[in-house]
Amino acid sequence: MDHLFTVSGPSATPVPPTGLAAEGLFERRHLQEWVIDNPQVLGESVLVITAEFDRWADTDGVPARDRLDVLGLDATGRLVVVELKRGTADRDVHLQAITYAALVSRFDLDTLAQAHHDFLAGRGRPLDLEACRQRLLDHVDGDWSPELLQRPRQVIVAADFPKQVTHTVVWLSEMNLDIDLVQVALWRVEGHLVAGFTKVYPTPEVEEFTLAPARVEAKAAAEKLEERSRARNAVHVLVGAGLLPDGARLRLTPRHGVTEAIRVAIAAWVGEDDRRATATWSNDTAKPLSWAADGKSYSPTGLANHIFRSVTDRKADGIQGTTWWDVDTDHVPDNVDPDDWSSLAGTDLASLAKRLNGAGKDWTVLHTLLGAVPSGRWTTYGDVATVIGSHAVPVGTHLATCHTCPNPWRVLNAAGRVSPGFRWADPTRTDTPADILATEGVRFDEETADQEARLPLDELQRLLEG
Numbered sequence: 001m002d003h004l005f006t007v008s009g010p011s012a013t014p015v016p017p018t019g020l021a022a023e024g025l026f027e028r029r030h031l032q033e034w035v036i037d038n039p040q041v042l043g044e045s046v047l048v049i050t051a052e053f054d055r056w057a058d059t060d061g062v063p064a065r066d067r068l069d070v071l072g073l074d075a076t077g078r079l080v081v082v083e084l085k086r087g088t089a090d091r092d093v094h095l096q097a098i099t100y101a102a103l104v105s106r107f108d109l110d111t112l113a114q115a116h117h118d119f120l121a122g123r124g125r126p127l128d129l130e131a132c133r134q135r136l137l138d139h140v141d142g143d144w145s146p147e148l149l150q151r152p153r154q155v156i157v158a159a160d161f162p163k164q165v166t167h168t169v170v171w172l173s174e175m176n177l178d179i180d181l182v183q184v185a186l187w188r189v190e191g192h193l194v195a196g197f198t199k200v201y202p203t204p205e206v207e208e209f210t211l212a213p214a215r216v217e218a219k220a221a222a223e224k225l226e227e228r229s230r231a232r233n234a235v236h237v238l239v240g241a242g243l244l245p246d247g248a249r250l251r252l253t254p255r256h257g258v259t260e261a262i263r264v265a266i267a268a269w270v271g272e273d274d275r276r277a278t279a280t281w282s283n284d285t286a287k288p289l290s291w292a293a294d295g296k297s298y299s300p301t302g303l304a305n306h307i308f309r310s311v312t313d314r315k316a317d318g319i320q321g322t323t324w325w326d327v328d329t330d331h332v333p334d335n336v337d338p339d340d341w342s343s344l345a346g347t348d349l350a351s352l353a354k355r356l357n358g359a360g361k362d363w364t365v366l367h368t369l370l371g372a373v374p375s376g377r378w379t380t381y382g383d384v385a386t387v388i389g390s391h392a393v394p395v396g397t398h399l400a401t402c403h404t405c406p407n408p409w410r411v412l413n414a415a416g417r418v419s420p421g422f423r424w425a426d427p428t429r430t431d432t433p434a435d436i437l438a439t440e441g442v443r444f445d446e447e448t449a450d451q452e453a454r455l456p457l458d459e460l461q462r463l464l465e466g
Helices: 027-037 093-104 109-122 129-139 163-174 204-216 220-241 260-271 300-312 338-342 349-356 364-372 381-388 392-401 433-439 457-465
Strands: 005-008 011-014 046-053 068-074 079-084 153-158 179-189 192-201 249-252 278-281 289-291 325-327
Touching: 027 046, 027 068, 027 079, 046 109, 046 129, 068 093, 079 093, 093 153, 093 163, 109 129, 163 179, 163 192, 220 349, 260 300, 289 300, 338 392, 364 381, 364 457, 381 392, 381 457
Parallel strands: 079 153, 153 179
Antiparallel strands: 005 011, 046 068, 068 079, 179 192, 249 278, 249 325, 278 289
């Protein structure tokens, strides 16, 4: 973030930046604690394992003096090595990060569990060693992979980066070594300090067009990482878009990573207990599936792997679990229009995520669009979703629970009828959207609105644009 302003109506006043040193703040006492308390600045789903770690030894058994600032674990099973600088990074900061990455790449589960145990104990949150071990295992989406531990991701957090660092990091990234540069900035706003963290490298464009091809061509460990990353990203997309309401039912349909013979064996196994065939969705990015067979929570891939092992007695390898779970449209969640819900029939989680990639829960644009729909006209959940880049289901769910949406009665289902899931923000209201539309001049044939009053999609788009 290069510029920050305080805003009052049409006036925007620049806020001058400050720095950690200027404010008397330090790397370990302050910046490090900010990162530990807010690990999302290091990437999605990062668990902090330890901080200020220095319990390693050289080949002679003499303890090394190097101190690792923060060590994390992301949900794909990779370690995250974090180097912190409160000012401009040193010209060789990337070498420090690489050194730490090389040291931790030899760690195993027991070493990491002990480090996490000591870290929590030192912060007054004791947890026994076995519980720490299980916590690490539960955080990883899929089986624990020693191969992925050997490929740590590195994050360097600093106020600024000299050109020597950025140029070198770009080249190392092209050589398939993952290093993120995160810039921390500080402002003083009306007596309060405001900190901002911005990932300056790699940008999404660099990851897609420069780094992704190198990862595709990497070894088996990198391919496994890509499989897990896609599965994790699919869940984050679905949760971020709010497509599936809590309680939505999913049905098991094994696809990716298994042969036809194994699919047949799974079908026979499911036939022994029909609870094995279904799971319930919750909007939790870590473990969104509650399996009917045991009531436990899983990630899509974690549950697919569990089912695979239960049937074959073998370890699964490379399953993309988000392709295994279809939306069960026979069970319509509350506040969802049945016709819109039925459009998801036979669609798996991975396919839904591809359809919704880029959508989110920021409903500001939706509110702007609804406010522009004129009296005496109506539109549909699907058309609104098309204009704002979402899907009819989350649009309908939002309207059913929103207390500030303008003109919600002017949105009907695809058939031109009031959705069964429609709810007024004021539960005491007894009139219906059809009643309001009728007073605005919209004619109804029984329960269906006159199609001539429906806004064409292109006209709806122009309302948002102008």
